Amino acid sequence: MLGRALADYEKDMTRCARCSLCKWPPLAQVKSIRFSQVCPAISRYNFHAYSGGGKMIVGLSKLKGRVDYSEEMLNVIYRCSVCGACDISCKYSRDLEPLEVLHTLRATCVRDGVAPLPAHRPILDSMRNYDNVWMQPRKKRGSWARKLEVKDAAEQPVDTLYFVGCTYALRPELSGVARTTVRVLQDAGVDVGILGEEELCCGSPAYTIGDEELFVENARRNIEMLNSLGVRRVVASCAGCYGVLKTKYPLVAPANFQVLNVTELLAELIEQGRLVFTNPIGRSVTYHDPCHLGRQSETRKEWNGTERKVLNHLVIQDPPKEFNRGTYGVYEAPRRVLAALPGVELTEMERIREYSFCCGSGGGAKSAFPEFALATARERVEEAENTGAELVATACPWCESNISEGIADAGSRLECASLIELVAKGLGGDVS
Ligand code: SF4
Ligand code: SF4
CATH class of the missing domain: 3.40.50.1860 (Rossmann fold)
Structure with a gap:
């Protein structure tokens, strides 16, 4: 939401159970230990403050005047790709709003004049x-x-x-x-x-x-x-x-x-039969879900109901609050396009759709903390390599660029391409 203050999220920040479930995909989605983390900041820094739940604690501490701004606090707030994976995982355990808290923390930093970071100023x-x-x-x-x-x-x-x-x-x-x-x-x-x-x-x-x-x-x-x-x-x-x-x-x-x-x-x-493919692609492909095309492309629903506590700990919302769990992001359309392309064999990564692992580029991470962005891309490249695919297809210039850097840095044999380039090849045309 826009124009919110940390006080608007005091209940969410207080109710954070410190359960750490925002560091992993919902457990039913975990396919292996190796790719069981979902928060790039935790993958890189492995310290609770960097997680979605950690940001809840930072926000609450700031609201209550227990801490003041410091370089370390700004690191915690900005060494994060704002990918929203923590938010989805939290909504399978506590139904809180860590992503909204994170946005509000950043907006509060800007309003208080301690942000944007020097690396972000030229962009703005x-x-x-x-x-x-x-x-x-x-x-x-x-x-x-x-x-x-x-x-x-x-x-x-x-x-x-x-x-x-x-x-x-x-x-x-x-x-x-x-x-x-x-x-x-x-x-x-x-x-x-x-x-x-x-x-x-x-x-x-x-x-x-x-x-x-x-x-x-x-x-x-x-x-x-x-x-x-x-x-x-x-x-x-x-x-x-x-x-x-x-x-x-x-x-x-x-x-x-x-x-x-x-x-x-x-x-x-x-x-509708308006694009007919005549040219086989002949590649094994895996697809990377961009965060802002997937879980973050849902329109948030505003809730203005009332709450009451029962049994001294259960909170009943009236009317029941509808939560964004990333379910209605754009996941099927790119996969339908890939399925229609002749000679494309799609093999999925372990973390996909609303549980996808970020490419690392978003939220100003690439400009302010390039080593963090690259480490995140390397992690995603390793997951893509694990599928055995030859090519990572995606649908976002930031993802394409950062994954390509991750591939080059890893010395990987993978290629990265935009979905539209595969469509053009399938139509038999030039790529650009
Ligand atoms: S938005 Fe992404 S990087 Fe930031 S804390 Fe949440 S899961 Fe981690
Ligand atoms: S933000 Fe949610 S998932 Fe993370 S520690 Fe708090 S309650 Fe648990």
Whole structure:
């Protein structure tokens, strides 16, 4: 939620049982000891304060004035990829809100002036000055589409707007994914347009770092612009953009458009017979669920009921509170796409869907603590290697980039590719 204070979560923080179950997937999901952890911060630092439950204790201690800010406290709060795995595990034991506490802790740090961390400041300054996170001039944002024939949604009406996002638009090594996405959608007969230079950052980095004011400003500007275009739907292929467009923008202002991830649209187009694969891929593949496409893409339900205690310890919520357990994230669509591709043999990793292990890149971890981000990617690469697959497919530029770094660092034989690149190969076309 936005605009919350630690006091709003006092009950959650007090009720944390210190059970540590947020360090593992729910036990019924554990397939082996080796891949039995789910919190990247615990995998790396192995000290309770770094876990979801540890952050509950930090939050409560701060609220009660028992501790003051210190470098160590900021380490605990920011050496975390905000992946939300702890939150899902907690909801299988105590039904508390560790992820909301974490976001509120970060927002409190920013409001109190002790954050953002020095490594995060250039990102937020870049968002303010250039409307992107990569410190690139605004006019470069449309460069990725220079040789494409694609409608400018600011100039002419389109049914579907492709929201490219800063990273696919401005990182040359990844912008082939954006070009491929447009070509594939056009091949399938989708009336698609882009905003080019006019597109703004979605605001997700500001939200995860804790600068809620900057996030709300970006969200409001985007909602106003997207509403004014009159598009029926907005399709995102960056999981970070998709996550905030779908789940956080409705907290800021009403949006008159549907939000889809590109994997959802691809699955729909395949099932309608509008994408027909003729080219066998011939690869064994495993799929990495991006956190913001999976467990964090559920719209949170606001609860305003009352509570009473029975037997002096059981809390009854009236009406019963509906919890987000990650069940309704986007898991099936990418798997339906993979299943439709000829010559793809999918072998799943042990930690998947809402219990997936993060790639390590999110929440500002990559910019502030690169060794932590790389260690997390290495862990995921080892899990992918364990499947025997040749290729890790994913659907997020941050995941693709960080997993690729993990592969290179490990000297692994694995490859990492975006799902849309496999789709383009299946159609027999060029990748970029
Ligand atoms: S959000 Fe992810 S990295 Fe952070 S404490 Fe929770 S499980 Fe660990
Ligand atoms: S946050 Fe939840 S799972 Fe973690 S220690 Fe507290 S009660 Fe247990």
